[in-house]
Amino acid sequence: MKICVLVKEVPDAAVEKRMDPNTKRLDRSGEKNLNPFDTHAIEAAMQIRESGALDVDEIVAVTMGPASAFRALHKAVSLGADRSIHLTDEALAGSDVCATGYALARVLEAESPDLVLLGQQSDDGECYTIGAVVADHLKMPSLTQVIKIDVQDAGLRCERQAEYGYDTVDVELPAVISVGDAINEPRYPSLKAIMGAKKKPLDTRSTGDVGIDAGQVGADGSQVQCGSFKAPPQKSAGTIIEDEDTNETVEKIMAWLDERKLI
Ligand SMILES: Cc1cc2nc3c(=O)[nH]c(=O)nc-3n(C[C@H](O)[C@H](O)[C@H](O)COP(=O)(O)OP(=O)(O)OC[C@H]3O[C@@H](n4cnc5c(N)ncnc54)[C@H](O)[C@@H]3O)c2cc1C
Structure with missing residues (x-):
């Protein structure tokens, strides 16, 4: 089977x-x-392969992004992916969530994966929707x-973290699963893996290579338009209390908290 991630x-954070x-x-x-x-x-993906419960032939990392994004793919393969695909094209710049999802789906269609895995959110857009x-x-x-994946005869049994508790859901493959960060502790790449x-x-694809309709991507193909935005208000400088006498310092902190009704 093939897993695309x-x-x-x-x-950078x-x-x-x-x-x-x-x-x-x-x-x-x-x-970045x-x-x-x-x-x-x-x-x-690595744990599914290493468990031996499914015969994973290939783990393929896929990204859509500008030229520099190949570095994310290098990291992904150093963590265990076998190969990677970089969808990059000027026509994609300014794509909103729907356009990004459509473009990524066209790349995936050409790969026919049995399982598509994603992170729960991106650290910049944080849409949770792709x-x-x-x-x-x-x-x-x-x-x-999804915070737990077990292989079943006909597919996967997954545990989902929800606001009210946990859902256990059986899913048949092929499926698209975004995983929560509680699912595992990612390994560090070895020096050998990095080298x-x-x-x-690493295959680089343009929109034409995967049959992306240019009218459905980029700024023109996106429904979302950013209106006005403002920088968040500057934070006021904090109060620094020099600790010369600890008893006095504690009193000052207690008075500061009390004044703001925080205790
Ligand atoms: C008007 C507008 C213009 C934009 N212009 C640009 C732009 O020019 N360049 C740009 O990079 N972004 C642009 N974006 C942001 C882009 O739409 C989002 O990055 C994209 O929709 C994904 O949303 P997210 O990052 O919040 O992903 P989430 O839904 O939070 O991400 C969940 C998971 O999806 C996967 N994922 C998300 N994005 C990608 C990707 N690109 N490739 C592979 N996997 C992915 C990852 O596994 C991630 O963990 C624009 C957004 C808007 C609204």
Whole structure:
């Protein structure tokens, strides 16, 4: 069987996120990283393979993003994926959630996966929706917030984390599953795996290669338009209390909390 894992390159957590006032899109300059939530999806694919419960021939990492996004794919293969696919094309810039899901689904269609795994959210857009959009295009069942996957005869038994508790859901394959970060503890890549990542096959595809209708992607193919936005208000400077006499410091902290009715 074939597992495709969707991965995304996002601004590093330490980078302050800003909107670009000219394009009205996220300013994606600065340090970038593999979306940390996607490392759980790769780990889930690896654990299914290593358990031996299913015969996994291939784990394929797939991303849509600008030229730099190949680095996220290198990380994904260093964590265990066998090969990767990079969908990149100027025509895709400015795609909203529906357009992004449609484009990714076209790449996946060409791969005919038995299972598509995603992270629960991207660290930048945080829409939590790509899994459902992709599943709709592929006409596959969709499960979200999955924190346990067990292989059953006819498919998978999954545990979903919900606000009210847990759901246990049986799903037949092929299916699209986004995993919660509680599902596993992602492994660290070994030095050998990092060095070997560049040797694993990476296919670069354009919109034309996978039959994407250019009218359904990019800014023109997107229904969502960003209106006005403002930077969040500046935080006021905090109060610094020098600890010269601990008793006095504690009193000052208690008085500060009391004044704000926090105790
Ligand atoms: C008007 C508008 C313009 C935009 N312009 C751009 C742009 O120019 N460039 C840009 O990069 N984004 C752009 N975006 C953001 C883009 O639409 C979102 O990144 C995309 O819809 C995914 O949403 P999300 O990142 O919140 O994913 P979520 O739904 O939170 O992500 C869930 C999971 O989906 C998978 N996933 C998400 N995105 C990708 C991806 N690209 N490739 C592979 N897997 C993925 C990952 O596994 C992730 O963990 C724009 C959004 C809007 C509204």
